[in-house]
Amino acid sequence: MTGECVWFEGIPFPSMEFPSEHLREVQEDFIIKDEDVLLLTYPQSGMNWLMETVCLIHSKGDPKWIQSVPIWERSPWVEAFSGYNLLKDKEGPRFITSHLFVQLFPRSFFKSKAKVIYLIRNPRDVLVSGYFFWRIAKFVKRPQSLEQYFEWFVEGNVVFGSWFDHARGWMSMRDKENFLILSYEEMKWDTRSTVEKICQFLGKKLEPEELNSVLKNSSFQAMKENSMSNYSLLKGQYFEENGQLLRKGVTGDWRNYFTVAQAETFDKLFQEKMADLPQDLFLWK
Ligand code: PPS
Numbered sequence: 001m002t003g004e005c006v007w008f009e010g011i012p013f014p015s016m017e018f019p020s021e022h023l024r025e026v027q028e029d030f031i032i033k034d035e036d037v038l039l040l041t042y043p044q045s046g047m048n049w050l051m052e053t054v055c056l057i058h059s060k061g062d063p064k065w066i067q068s069v070p071i072w073e074r075s076p077w078v079e080a081f082s083g084y085n086l087l088k089d090k091e092g093p094r095f096i097t098s099h100l101f102v103q104l105f106p107r108s109f110f111k112s113k114a115k116v117i118y119l120i121r122n123p124r125d126v127l128v129s130g131y132f133f134w135r136i137a138k139f140v141k142r143p144q145s146l147e148q149y150f151e152w153f154v155e156g157n158v159v160f161g162s163w164f165d166h167a168r169g170w171m172s173m174r175d176k177e178n179f180l181i182l183s184y185e186e187m188k189w190d191t192r193s194t195v196e197k198i199c200q201f202l203g204k205k206l207e208p209e210e211l212n213s214v215l216k217n218s219s220f221q222a223m224k225e226n227s228m229s230n231y232s233l234l235k236g237q238y239f240e241e242n243g244q245l246l247r248k249g250v251t252g253d254w255r256n257y258f259t260v261a262q263a264e265t266f267d268k269l270f271q272e273k274m275a276d277l278p279q280d281l282f283l284w285k
Pocket residue numbers: 041042043044045046047048049125128129130132218219220221223245246247248249250253
């Protein structure tokens with residue numbers, strides 16, 4: 001997999017948008033402000049759903065913003081060259097998105113009071129979602145089969161690095177006051193309570209009809225139909241014409257794809273890598 005990547009501190013990145021001198025600048029020079037809100041996930045964990053939700057909470061459920069500005073401009077990716085340039089010159093509080101490992105994140109963050117939401121998802125579903133995503137993306141080496149991608153994933157030989165290292169790194173901050181961990185699964189199973197949790201964390205009070213509008217406009221179907229959020233604007237350039245970022249939007253889809261042997265291998269690996277962490281962090285179990 002790693003043939004067509006850029007390497008930075010041992011982690012492979014897609015070869016466009018992430019030159020290593022830029023990643024160094026992000027790490028050393030980018031200033032995180034106390035009033036920024038940081039949205040962090042490993043790829044394919046529901047980042048865009050979280051972004052849409054937070055944007056809608058910000059606009060009190062009014063969909064005008066999410067329907068007129070592309071999602072990657074509302075909450076730019078700090079590690080991507082274009083996102084960094086948007087963020088650098090932005091005044092006032094910002095939403096900042098990132099898939100970076102904790103050790104590669106802007107150093108200024110660790111002295112700031114910026115609020116962080118870290119969204120985690122069952123890595124088995126992340127794997128399946130990633131397999132379909134990287135097959136439609138034009139900027140990485142594509143997996144030829146799920147079997148091949150499974151091997152890459154369990155070895156951590158995928159862009160943005162190992163799921164296990166990413167999750168362990170960020171979860172080490174879980175007791176901090178400015179850090180909220182959520183899971184894709186709780187968001188799916190009880191979206192309303194999860195949105196209320198986010199509101200409370202961000203200090204936002206919504207009226208019941210505003211909350212209803214957040215839920216309605218961030219639903220899978222609404223996002224799939226919103227050209228500002230479904231990445232249709234980037235089709236052709238970055239993605240295949242028939243590609244869909246919003247593929248299924250369900251939990252447990254891995255059961256439709258893993259063989260019995262793959263499921264056992266994954267369970268064993270998960271146990272080896274994550275057994276010492278509180279297991280209630282992993283709601284899918
Ligand atoms: S990316 O490219 O890494 O930022 O992708 P990311 O947004 O993190 O993850 C893509 C998966 O999230 C699902 N998704 C949603 N699920 C439920 N509801 C909503 N609103 C929603 N929006 C995005 C998306 O369908 C991808 O998961 P899969 O399993 O492939 O469907």
